[in-house]
Amino acid sequence: MNSVNHHYVPQLYLKGFAAENGRLQVFDKARMKFKKDKQTPKTTLFEKHRNTIDFKGCPTDQVEKLYGLIETPFGDFFNHIQKGISQDALISEEGIYLLKLFVAIQFWRMPLFDAFAHDYIQNIDLNRFGARITLNGTPLGEVKEIRRLLKTDQGFRHYFRSFYLPLLTFDTRVHERDYQCWRLHTVAAEEGDWDNFLTSDNPFIVEDVSDVFSFKSKLFFPLSKTQLVTYSPLSNNHRNFSAIVSTKMAMAMNFQSQKYLVGANREYMEKIVELQNQIYGVDGVSKLRRELFEHI
Numbered sequence: 001m002n003s004v005n006h007h008y009v010p011q012l013y014l015k016g017f018a019a020e021n022g023r024l025q026v027f028d029k030a031r032m033k034f035k036k037d038k039q040t041p042k043t044t045l046f047e048k049h050r051n052t053i054d055f056k057g058c059p060t061d062q063v064e065k066l067y068g069l070i071e072t073p074f075g076d077f078f079n080h081i082q083k084g085i086s087q088d089a090l091i092s093e094e095g096i097y098l099l100k101l102f103v104a105i106q107f108w109r110m111p112l113f114d115a116f117a118h119d120y121i122q123n124i125d126l127n128r129f130g131a132r133i134t135l136n137g138t139p140l141g142e143v144k145e146i147r148r149l150l151k152t153d154q155g156f157r158h159y160f161r162s163f164y165l166p167l168l169t170f171d172t173r174v175h176e177r178d179y180q181c182w183r184l185h186t187v188a189a190e191e192g193d194w195d196n197f198l199t200s201d202n203p204f205i206v207e208d209v210s211d212v213f214s215f216k217s218k219l220f221f222p223l224s225k226t227q228l229v230t231y232s233p234l235s236n237n238h239r240n241f242s243a244i245v246s247t248k249m250a251m252a253m254n255f256q257s258q259k260y261l262v263g264a265n266r267e268y269m270e271k272i273v274e275l276q277n278q279i280y281g282v283d284g285v286s287k288l289r290r291e292l293f294e295h296i
Contacts, residue, residue, distance in 0.1 A: 002061040005042075006050040008109050009201060010067075012075040014041035016082045016224030017199050019264040027254070027261040027269055034266060044262060045201055047111065051162070053155030063162055067109075074102060082224050087184045090229070096174045096182055099229065100215060103204060104170035107212070108161055112202050112258045117161050121150060129168050140164070171214050178215070183237040187226040195264040197222040198250045198272070200257035205249065207293045218293050220249055225264050232296040241295065248292045251276040255285045 018024050024044050026035040051064035077098050081090070089095065108117060126141030133140045140146055149156040166172075187194040204212075204221050211217035219231040228249075230237040250272045254261045263269050280288050 002049075002052060002059060003064050004048050005046045006048070006052070006061075006064050006067075007046040008050060008111055009045040009106070009199070009203060010071050010074065011041035012071055012078050013203075014044055014199070014262065016078060016227070017195075017197070017222075017263055018225075019195070023264075025263050025266040025269055027273065029254075029257060029259055029261065034269075037266070045260060050111075051158070053158050055155060063159055066163065070105065074098070077102075078223070081227060084186075085184070085227075090184045091179060091182050093174050096178050097172060099182065099221075100170065100172040100174075101166070103212070103215075103219075103221070104166035104172055105162075106203070107170070108165045110202060110258075117165070118157075120165075121157050121161060124150070126168075132168055133164065140168075169213050177233075180235045181215075181231050181233055181237075183230050183232070184223075185228040185230065185237075185241060195225040196246045196250060196268055197225050197228055198253050198261060198263040198269065200253050200261050201259055202256050203253075205252050205256065205289075205292070207289070218296050220252075220292070220296075222249070222253075230296050234296075237296040245292070245295050247272070247275070248288060251280065252285075252288055252292050255280075255288065 014024065018041060022040055023037065024039045024041065025037070026039045026044055027033075028035055049061075051067065052059050052061050053063055054060075055062065077095075090099075107113065126147070127139075129140065131139045135143050135146070146160075150160060199222050204219060206212045207218040209217070212219070215231060216233050217231075218233065221229045221231075223229055228246075250263075250269075254273060254276060261269060261273075276288075
């Protein structure tokens with residue numbers, strides 16, 4: 001039997017934002033209230049049959065199963081992160097590659113980009129990617145069957161979006177400059193029960209989305225409720241952040257989330273939403289983002 005609840009943000013990632021009891025607090029932006037206090041990574045950020053496609057006239061959840069296979073190494077990766085990982089261990093060749101690959105796959109997975117992905121695939125010129133992906137030695141743009149399926153098969157377009165576009169559009173190679181531009185920030189032990197890093201249905205705070213494909217844009221990416229990774233092409237992220245940075249980051253995360261803001265501490269999240277409305281209102285996102293990115 002095909003699966004039903006298909007996550008667009010993986011459970012293995014969401015687990016890092018849960019409270020000690022395994023629960024998540026989920027703020028519903030449309031209703032401006034929190035969901036009942038029983039949410040877990042399993043019951044959060046999914047859509048029914050999102051990855052169900054038709055194959056030869058029959059519905060299949062093969063895309064969802066393939067996501068499951070891909071998530072296995074990511075599961076090990078995030079387990080290491082959530083147990084505590086050093087700067088040197090994360091900002092290594094393997095660590096940077098996994099970070100980039102996760103960003104690439106997650107970007108095209110989000111409902112936020114459904115319309116963009118549709119238009120992108122409708123107008124894609126596979127030849128411009130050269131031999132980045134080949135089938136039996138033939139560049140993808142020269143494979144007639146791929147071009148035919150993209151035009152005629154909606155299910156294949158979803159499959160293509162999920163597994164081809166991340167590798168075609170993102171530069172997941174590890175460059176020498178990456179070691180200076182990526183930085184891990186971990187909350188100090190003396191901070192106690194810190195749980196102020198939040199996530200959402202849009203978990204990457206990116207300064208310029210057009211530069212994210214080449215990883216040349218400033219980036220805030222919460223890894224868990226106590227861990228954050230940043231990317232700065234200027235390498236201006238090699239210092240400790242003050243508490244105001246996490247506050248602004250939480251507000252920016254709420255601003256950019258499509259439907260749901262997620263974290264461990266409901267009281268803190270309530271204060272963030274209230275403070276955001278008081279300081280920035282509904283039209284202050286540009287000011288907030290400008291102030292946030294000044295820190296890296």
